[in-house]
Amino acid sequence: MDLEFIGKIYTLTGTEPVDSMIVRDKKIVYAGPRVHGIPRQTVDLAGAIVLPGFVDCHTHPLLLGLLQKQIRTNPPLLNTLDEFLKAIEDRAREIEKGQWLLGGGFDESQWSLPRLPQRDELDRVSGEHPLLMVRACGHIAVANSLALKLAGITEDSVDPQGGKIVRHEGFLTGELQESAIPLVGRCVPEPDPSVTASAISDASKYLASRGVTTVCDMESGSGSSEEWDLYSEGLREGNWKQRVGLFIVFEWFKVRGKLPLLEPGVTQDLKLLGLKVFADGSISGHTAALHEPYLHDWGRGIMRVSEREIEEAASMALSHGLKLAVHAMGDAAIDLVVTALSKFGVHGGDSFTIEHAALPTTYAQGMMAKHGIGVVTQPIFTYAEIESYLNGLGYDRTFNSYPIRSLKEQGIKVALSSDAPSTAHSDPANPWLGIAMATGRRTARGMALSGGECISLGEALKSYTAIGAAVRGFENCGCLLPGCDADFSLWDKDPFKEGPASMPGEALATYRNGEVIHSAKTWTSY
Template sequence: MAKELLINGEVITVNANDEIVEAVAIENGKITAVGTTKEILQLQDEETRVTDLAERTLMPGIIESHIHTTMYGANVLAVSCKDPEIRTLAALLQKLKQHASTIPAGQWVRAWGFNETSIEEGRFPTREELDLVTDQHPVMVIRACGHLSAVNSEGLAIGGITRNTQNPEGGEIGRRADGEPDGRLIETAHMELYQLAAHTRDEMREAHRVASAHFAEKGITSIHDATGYGLQNIEALREDAMSGVIAQRVYAMVGALNKPEEVVRHYMQLDICTGEGDEHFKYGPVKMFLDGSSSGPTVWTTAPYTSDSGNYGIHYLAQEELDALFIPAHEKGWQVTAHAQGDAAIDQLLNTIEKALQLHPREDARHRIEHAGLVREDQLQRMKALGVIPTPNPTFFSEYGDGYVTNYGDRAQRMYPLASYYRNGIPATITADCPVADFNPMRGIHSAMTRKAPSGQVIGEDEQIRLLQAIRGYTLHAANASFSEKETGSIEVGKFADLVILDRSILSAEVDEILGIKTDRTIIGGETVYLRSKEPVNV
């Protein structure tokens, strides 16, 4: 926690005037001065550490405003379908078989990041194909969106799923022509089995350790965790943040992938609400799911899909059910949010927020919408009027953009409309929704600026934003979404020294060069949590 001076740099402050300065002084975990190199060097004494940035960028630490920490860490310890070697189902099945040979019988064999459009066969593996992987383990292959999976017969048996099992509300069990389950589980059908396949506490701790290290490597200093396995998962995040297993500051949404309403009701009965905690861990908003995946596609829309005139997606709750959960939560002081991708789901959440604010007026509630994919102009104006903060995912274009055009037609041109948000003074964050997409902030910044799909087509040129706007979305706007803008999100005196040093100047880089920028050092509260170079950084 000694004094350190960082000089001769390109310091992106993200302050009100977007000032670029040369140097920063930090001491006892806080920023104590910002200015020119000459000014900052005047603070040097015998015990001061001086770091020459050599014209590299120093910027506020990245705040990932919607990330599934446990899920990502667990995925790293499983089979990644994003492995470039996995381009066929045969290659996937071989990787699963290899992984099964390394773990005790009875444990789940998991794969993540599956995308049928990237596989040569263009489909999910069947139940019978997964049965050939192992007869000693349940197997689950999770789609990249996290809303669908394919499982083997052992996995179906654990879930009690047979030909006589009815589809759960908000979900579907895939079936063969003869009515037998084919292994595919969609939305709540997947979420229910996913809950049964939850990790042990030791597995969660290891997942958190791995995830935190990977996040630090990309300059991430705070995370808004979007939940996974429910009560146990939320409290595991709290324990691991408090003990230092997770280095980042954690703002934990209160919910679950399966039956989130039960988790919300549990925490509503406790004497806590949004903001409770300390600098390491705070409880965030209560969170529900209102619809499905943008790439599935299963989002809930007011007009049918362009690719399927009879499909409007799926939705989980009636308006009255959402009101009954969120209006009391708002009254008690909770921030509220929900996964709402389609415009019908966004309508539903905005209706609830509007009622809550009318019944129980509250200044600066900062309710959120997670993702807010297919946004209409009238909804954007409602968000502004209600003070709602959306958390869009421009990174999705780089992986799923071509499918958006196919499924949503012209509506894709204004998906995740960052330029419109910022023109209207709506402080939208930028997030990758890891592990749905690559959490590297450089990928997210590039995608926000270019909106390029894998094919190279630009989707919604009018919604492209500038570099400093993208950096603000990843920093100060994200801090604002967790009521922490007075402590983090910009390089200003008195704030935590949560900083990232890049390996070069980002301001002078060409747009496509941003993808190659790396993190040299990540600092949280004045302490280095990641250092790429083993060379001395002092002068």
């Protein structure tokens, strides 16, 4: 029987909400004024607001789930270097000798002593345990002496391509940048399958609680864990709730020479969408590739690939009917990427996206508009990590970063997403944080960035739903219209009345395909 929801329902196709939405066989069949006289089950939402389910089209769910089981160091959980070191020391006492100490989420720029922990400090608190702690951005890590030894890293080691083993006066500091991190990471034992299964389940529950019904895993195949098997099992067992699209790391694909085989029974909810390439690092970690140097050390970041390698990845993606997503944050990296992708002309079309695009030049914006290159960006970065941006870029470049309105005005498709857990915020997948930043351009510390780059709330919500779905190629989701999948979330506040900054992190309920995948409150039908 049809199920009708009665309340304030924002379809995002107009300025005003409708008061009735009818679901049948996992699809929305009607959204508009209430029609009486037809027998159906009815749910009175009692004041709750209905929005389309969020499409978080750039996330790392397995990492998100695993981090919950490791040493979490995100602010405001930990706010000083001493607290960071104490958290490591406390965990070291709880585990057996020789077991790895793992964790992440810290942002040293927010500490009273804004510097990375040094190797001797890590050695002092980690005891007889190898240690690897990844910075919030995911592009910087610190390791202790035992971890470096296990990885075979010495003062004489050569930096890997696209990475750096940091030294001070010839001695290892413990800091690893970009492609140097896997030198230690590959020494970490694979987690037990029960741990990864639990991590995926925990991530799904958390995402559902934030109103997220569709995600993209943007780094499948980055290690030896094959996430597609985890998702297949999770969907079969009911422990993974979201629709998910996979992007395979291009380096993994080149080594394996083949794409993963997805099981036939889950292909509607699990799709292989594309390949992923890293062109540079992060702004907050000061490894994104820039034209003008960083202020703190006068470096220009790390360019991880060449123009030729971008072309190779694009050709490979197109030949397999896949999309190509290129991580590029700094202006130098973005310019290189759009130059490479422009050689494919309109043939590339919606197949190419720039991920993050913190500092696109006028040239890059024009090329993106001309060649149909989309942007998937994360306003939560400047919201949560403004100190590191100011330290590295200074005021002017930070003020004008993430020019979402300028991109949209040129006809570029811009999707909003979280990149969770790769941010310093302790609630990394909360869409309202990025939406508030995109609409108000005011950081968590109250600093205002260029108001001329604000977009409307309606635009921001569409960028986190329908546009995200369109950019990634998901059909029939991200909106509340007849024929669309019945993916929606319920909230106890109206963002159009009270503003996105007032919205709670947790949804009252989240539905996918018309079924509840999260509920903080129970509604009865009649």
